[in-house]
Amino acid sequence: MTESKINDTRKAELLSTQVEHIDIKSFDARPLIDAMGKMSFTSRDLARATRIYNQMLEDRDCTIFLVIAGSTSAAGCMDAYAELVRNNMVDGIVATGATIVDMDFFEGLGHKHYQALEIPDDDTLRSLYIDRIYDTYIDEEDLQHVDHTVFEIAESLEPRAYSSREFIREMGKYLVEHGKKDNSLVKLAYEHDVPIFCPAFVDSSAGFGLVKHQVDAAKEGRPYLMIDAVADFRELTQIKIEAGTTGLLMIGGGVPKNFIQDTVVCAEILGHEDVAVHKYAVQITVADVRDGACSSSTLQEAASWGKVNTGIEQMVFAEAGSVVPLLTSDAYHRGHWKNREQRRWAKLFDKAG
Template structure:
C-alpha cells in the first residue's frame, strides 16, 4: 500500500459547517470580572459548560418563581459550604431544605466550636489516640461531640416536654430557635420559616444521643415520627405551581426531593452536583435524565436539568454567585 493512500483515513476532512458556538475561554486581559468569567464557562467545555447550564437553569427557576428545594449531604455542612447554604436561606433564595442528620449535628457544633483544617495524609491511629476525628482534610476533635451531647440532652427535655412523639422538621426548627450564630443554617431556617426535612434523623450523633436519652425510665416513650413530614413534603409540593431542585450530593436527601415531586408530576427544574458513578445503578450516581424516566423530573421541550460531575466545594459557590448574588 502506498503510504499516501492512508491520508484519507488519518485526515478524512469534512465539508460540514457546525452551528455550535466557538470553544473559547475567559480572556484575562484587564480586570477580572466574575460575571464575565462565569459566562465564559458556557463555551469552555466539559464540566464548566455544565456549570454555565446550571446557572442558566437556576436563573429560570427564579424567573418562574419556582419553589426551590435545596438538598445536601452532611459533608456540605462539615466544610465551608455551611456559610454558603446559610446565605441562601438568609436571603430568601431557598424554600425547602432536605438534608442528613450529620448536617444538623455539625451545624449545632459549629455554633460553639469550630472544625479545624487538617490534612488527608494524617496518621489515623495517632489521631484516634488524640481524640481527633478526620473528615477528609478537616479535623473534628471529639470534645465537640461531648459538648453536643450535653446540649442536646437539655434540648430534648424541652422538646419532648408536651409531646412524646415529634417530627424531624419540628426537631430542626425548634433546635434552630435555640442557636445564636448568624452562620447557622438551622438558625436561619427557623428565623425565615424554611422547613428542614431530615428523613434519616437517627443516622448520626442525634440518633446515638436519642438512644441513650430513651434509656431513662421517664423518657422511654419519646420518639421521632417521619411519615408526617413525608406527607407534608408531598402535600405542599402538589400545591406549588413550579418547583426546582438543587441537589448538592446525593443519597437520601436528593431522592426525597425527586420522589416527593413525583406526586405532582415531577419537578420542573433540576440541578445535580455529584460525583457518584452511574455505572453501578445507584441513586447516588443516577443522572437527572434517569429521574425523567421515573416521572420525578418533568420531560420538556426545553432543557430543564443538568448535572455537574464535580466535588461540591469547587463549584457550588460559583453556582450560587452566578445565579443568586451576581445581580
C-alpha cells in the same frame, strides 16, 4: 512533661487552623460563569446548571429546594448555604443529619472545623479524640457537646412523635436563644420559616442524644419523644402539592435526593394525579453512573420514574466544594432573589398544628 500534657499539646497543634467558610458576597462569579459557558466539558455543564438555578429564582411560581448530602458544609460551603436562606434563594431544605446536626448546628453552638495540614495515623487521631473527614478535623469532645445539647432539647419537649422538621425547628429556636453564630443554616431557617427535613435524622449526633433521652426516660418509667419519618414524607409531599412549580438544587445524592424526588410519586398515590414533576433540577455529584446506585442515577433516569422534567435539568460531575461557591455567587450577584416572594412553608404546619 506528663503524657496528658503532651497529648494536649499535640491535639492543639493538629487543631490549629480553622476552616474558613467562603463568602459568596465577597466576589462576583458572573464573569467567570459567563466565560465557562463558552467552554466545554464540566465548565459548560456548570454554566448551564447556574443558568437553570437563575431560572428557578426568576420564576415567580417556583418553590426551590436545596438538597444536600456529603460534607461540603464542613469543608467551607456552610456560609454559602446560609446566605441562600438569608436572601430568600431557597424555600425548603432536605439534607443528611450530618449536614444539619454534626456540621451546621455544631458550628452554631460555637465549635469549629479544622484543616488537616498533616494526617497522622488515624489510631493516633482516635487517641487524641480527633475525628477526620478526609483533610478536615473535628474535635470529638465538641461533637459530644452536640449529642448532649440534642439530649437537653429532647428532655425539654413534650414526649410525643415529631417529624425531623419539627425537631430541627426546636434546634433553631435553641440557637436563637443560646447560639454563638449568626450564619447558621438551622438558625436562619427557623427565623425565615424555611423548613428543614432530614429523612435519616438519627444517622447523626442527634441519634446519640435521642437514644440517651429514650433510654433515660424508659429507665425512669416516663414517656419519651420519638422521630416520625413517615411524617417527614407526608409533610414534604404536602409542600410539593401546595407549591405546584418546584425546582431542585441538589448537592450530592443519597437519601435526600431520592426523598425530595419521591414527593411527586407520593402525591400521585394520594390522588393528586395532576401534580407536576419537578420542573427544574440541578445535581452536582462525583458519583459514578455505572454502578446503578441511586446516588449516581442521572436526572434523565429520574424522569423515567415520573419525578423530574427532562427539559430543564443539568448534571454536573464535579467535587461540589469547588463549584458551589461559583454557582451561588453568580446567582447572588445576578439578584433575581430580590423580587422573589417569601414562601415561609414552615408556617403551613404551624397552622396545621
